[in-house]
């Protein structure tokens with residue numbers, strides 16, 4: 001393809017709203033054009049990248065026996081009411097929903113469990129038709145509160161979603177395992193460095209789930225990893241070993257301490273330098289929203305632990321939890337924020353505790369009175385020990401629960417997420433099949449998502465430099481950038497045309513820079529666009545000599561034109577093998 005014929009434009013400046021490299025570089029290189037917040041036109045070069053990712057996704061799914069189909073984006077409310085998800089998705093604010101011209105409520109699909117379950121329940125009636133896994137590559141709609149980072153968090157984006165249907169829980173686990181391998185193969189073939197991690201299932205639900213994280217410092221997700229034990233989990237889900245409770249002090253009656261302006265554990269450490277943080281119990285107030293009510297929940301945790309809001313949400317079975325605002329804190333405690341404690345809270349406050357409080361005695365806690373804490377408080381004596389569950393947030397330096405490794409916190413971009421759903425949707429929606437004995441059973445389902453457009457962005461987050469993008473070869477918009485120094489030189493044109501045609505005939509895509517531009521400008525654009533292999537046809541064209549360079553670096557090499565094809569083929573083979 002001649003660059004002069006492909007609407008190629010670049011910008012010097014990144015747009016003001018571009019906070020991450022992939023967004024800034026893609027806009028500068030003309031890959032991406034913003035239409036409105038979180039909604040983009042995918043330009044011809046980006047579309048080639050997305051098509052290559054889709055091809056890899058399709059090949060691996062087809063190889064594993066999955067069937068491709070296409071479901072509608074426009075969905076009726078009724079199926080979401082049937083599955084029981086309408087309220088939560090509406091409350092979350094993520095669902096685009098509206099009344100159609102006939103007064104019927106509809107939504108634009110953020111995910112397709114309801115539609116696929118409707119499709120399969122009308123079609124699969126016997127165990128003999130199982131297992132079956134269906135998938136589609138389609139546009140999804142989510143009214144993200146903060147659309148940002150370009151393709152990374154759009155409000156309209158391309159997703160591959162697959163759904164497996166099995167007769168038993170064991171068979172579902174086997175389908176899940178197979179898809180896990182499909183995912184590993186896909187991300188490997190895309191040329192990405194990634195980590196599969198244990199994950200929270202969120203609003204999708206189900207029993208087990210894992211995310212595939214592209215390793216990148218700019219990732220929105222924090223991951224707890226341990227090199228010694230191989231443990232890897234999203235911090236939303238991660239667990240760590242709780243150190244032994246601190247030794248209890250001599251027993252004395254609990255008493256009030258004046259703690260002016262001491263609202264945090266750090267403030268209190270300054271006032272009580274001899275008291276370890278493990279003997280300070282914090283009480284954090286949340287507003288929990290349920291389908292039919294709201295409730296204030298007080299969560300106690302040891303001073304050295306933070307509360308994990310995802311674990312709290314799951315434990316409560318709430319639609320939403322958020323930190324209580326000042327008015328609510330005052331109502332529940334009678335005090336300014338920062339002095340909440342378990343003794344003397346308003347009656348309607350539910351008190352929960354993180355496991356870390358177990359065994360802690362003679363502790364300091366908030367006094368429910370401004371500028372006041374209680375000291376030397378004992379569970380059992382001064383108050384009952386509240387219901388304790390794991391509500392802790394893992395942090396760097398924590399020890400693993402299994403083995404004895406040290407946890408590090410790294411960052412990643414979630415590009416894939418797989419779930420064992422069990423019978424959540426099939427039971428709710430009456431999707432059943434006849435088993436061998438003729439009994440009707442609900443399907444055991446799994447679901448599997450890949451953010452196709454996010455994969456493209458994550459490849460650039462992981463691979464770029466000051467000068468521009470560096471595409472992994474298998475998903476690059478073109479494999480070879482052919483730069484012709486002087487388009488008005490007939491000898492150069494003839495050699496460039498020959499190289500272009502030879503490579504294209506072998507199935508290798510070539511972007512041919514045939515513009516009348518200075519060398520500096522052309523090399524700058526080539527660096528920005530990040531095509532992995534570069535061939536420069538210049539003044540030695542008469543001797544059939546060219547200059548060869550890769551985008552990842554190294555010096556330019558002078559080669560015979562006849563060496564180009566084998567060089568390119570070797571690079572393609574190496575990218576496929578790695």
Ligand code: ATP
Nearest residue numbers: 151152153154157159414415416417449450451454
């Ligand atoms: P996140 O936690 O990032 O909001 P999610 O967990 O809600 O994502 P899933 O429901 O698991 O997303 O969707 C499957 C995949 O779709 C994700 O792993 C991700 O790669 C992609 N994805 C989700 N939301 C977006 C978005 N707003 N823009 C682009 N890709 C997305």
Ligand code: MG
Nearest residue numbers: 211414416417
């Ligand atoms: Mg997810």
